[in-house]
Amino acid sequence: MTSPLLPTFARVDLQFEQGQGVWLATRDGERYLDFGSGIAVNSLGHAHPHLVEALTRQAGKLWHTSNLFRIPEGERLAQRLVDNSFADQVFYTNSGAEALECAIKMARKYHAANGQPERYRIITFEGAFHGRTLATIAAGGQAKYLEGFGPKVDGFDQVRVDDAEALKAAIGPATAAILIEPVQGEGGVRVVPPAKLRELRKLCDEHGLLLILDEVQTGVGRTGKLFAHEWSGVTPDIMAIAKGIGGGFPLGACLSTLEAGKGMTAGTHGTTFGGNPLAVAVGNAVLDVVLAPGFLDHVNQISLLLRQRLAELRDRFPHIIAEVRGEGLLLGLKLNVPNTSFAAAALDERLILVGAGDNTVRLLPPLTITEDEAREGLARLEAVAGRLQREARGAAAGAA
Ligand SMILES: *Cc1c(COP(=O)(O)O)cnc(C)c1O
Numbered sequence: 001m002t003s004p005l006l007p008t009f010a011r012v013d014l015q016f017e018q019g020q021g022v023w024l025a026t027r028d029g030e031r032y033l034d035f036g037s038g039i040a041v042n043s044l045g046h047a048h049p050h051l052v053e054a055l056t057r058q059a060g061k062l063w064h065t066s067n068l069f070r071i072p073e074g075e076r077l078a079q080r081l082v083d084n085s086f087a088d089q090v091f092y093t094n095s096g097a098e099a100l101e102c103a104i105k106m107a108r109k110y111h112a113a114n115g116q117p118e119r120y121r122i123i124t125f126e127g128a129f130h131g132r133t134l135a136t137i138a139a140g141g142q143a144k145y146l147e148g149f150g151p152k153v154d155g156f157d158q159v160r161v162d163d164a165e166a167l168k169a170a171i172g173p174a175t176a177a178i179l180i181e182p183v184q185g186e187g188g189v190r191v192v193p194p195a196k197l198r199e200l201r202k203l204c205d206e207h208g209l210l211l212i213l214d215e216v217q218t219g220v221g222r223t224g225k226l227f228a229h230e231w232s233g234v235t236p237d238i239m240a241i242a243k244g245i246g247g248g249f250p251l252g253a254c255l256s257t258l259e260a261g262k263g264m265t266a267g268t269h270g271t272t273f274g275g276n277p278l279a280v281a282v283g284n285a286v287l288d289v290v291l292a293p294g295f296l297d298h299v300n301q302i303s304l305l306l307r308q309r310l311a312e313l314r315d316r317f318p319h320i321i322a323e324v325r326g327e328g329l330l331l332g333l334k335l336n337v338p339n340t341s342f343a344a345a346a347l348d349e350r351l352i353l354v355g356a357g358d359n360t361v362r363l364l365p366p367l368t369i370t371e372d373e374a375r376e377g378l379a380r381l382e383a384v385a386g387r388l389q390r391e392a393r394g395a396a397a398g399a400a
Helices: 050-060 073-082 096-113 134-140 164-170 194-207 277-290 295-316 341-347 369-399
Strands: 016-020 023-026 029-035 090-095 121-125 156-157 175-180 210-214 236-242 254-257 321-329 331-334 355-357 359-365
Touching: 016 194, 073 090, 073 277, 090 096, 096 134, 096 175, 096 210, 096 236, 096 254, 121 134, 134 164, 156 164, 156 369, 164 194, 175 194, 194 210, 277 295, 295 321, 295 331, 295 369, 331 341, 341 355, 341 359, 341 369
Parallel strands: 121 156, 121 175, 175 210, 210 236
Antiparallel strands: 016 023, 023 029, 090 254, 236 254, 321 331, 331 359, 355 359
16 A cells, blocks of 8 residues: 555554544444544543534634734633642643653753753653654653664663662762653553652652653543642642643643743743644633533543453453553553454454553543443453453464
8 A cells, every 4th residue: 555644653444534422433434432532632532512612613713823922712721720730830832742842941941040051861761651752752762762863862861660779870960850651651551659759759859850740641631630640649840741631632731830940931942833722722621621520530430430340351351461550541451462463353343442562552531431431342342352362262272
């Protein structure tokens, strides 16, 4: 198949024409249950009426003015993010990687503003994913993303999450910050224990480092709190968000305290598109829903149901499912069969999952999923596990 697209994605040969809530439909009307949400992006599902209304209303008024002018809806969204988090200020981006770029630059600039420009190094963790720009692939440290792209951007030191000694040893006079995802998403839905986050906060305070959280995947309700770090009780100095905040419209943000952002004065950073009127109209509409009383309780209820039933599936199909992981509706199944086979078998059952590292598949349904829809997903997962188990038995019998 020749394609005019740069072949960087191994795409599934499927195309969807329409979405409604947790459902996606192909042109011939085949319906798929979407437990991928476009990689944790469609936080309110597809074609949520409130988001459609907000976007179309804004589209008829004004699309773009650039950040040379004030954008009142952007100021309103920033104020709501500030009112509901540790942060004092917000910088908008179009993507997660750009939000991380802002976070990285801010951490370096902070120390420069303090008269210590030599402090520019950031400690990151094995299995991390922070995006695909030159700096964020260096931060993520994965060889497969770095290879062939020239010298790795300097300034990132990577340690294992569970190696407290290596972490302490990595902190030196050039260290500016520690950067971590509260739950590693791409890395395989690996939850960082709350005690670990508290330890990182303490280390940062002791050594004058900034704590940067990458909540691009975990933020905006995905884990059952508005931001995942709330489970641990610690707050960061800088936080990157994206994915869920736009509900499908490209929007990211870098949030910070006044202190951490003190080097980012006029002219030090910028963006043409970031936080344009269309994006922030949708961002506000997403928050209207996510901040409504009871919404996060709903996320946690569905999460509990899924986790209980998934644990039962693991017990029934131990040769297929090794472990259930995650928080809220960022759930993962660590598998004993290749995750690609599992995801392909799920597609046969008209269920969309997303693969991740450490041989896992991610379950990332829209946060608006109902209990009945969750049960439908579980039934399909049961069918997948059952089929893979029968196939494995058949293969073993054939070999015997
Ligand atoms: C998706 C993701 C990113 C990168 O976001 P893009 O919008 O693809 O640039 C960064 N960090 C985490 C944790 C992510 O899940």
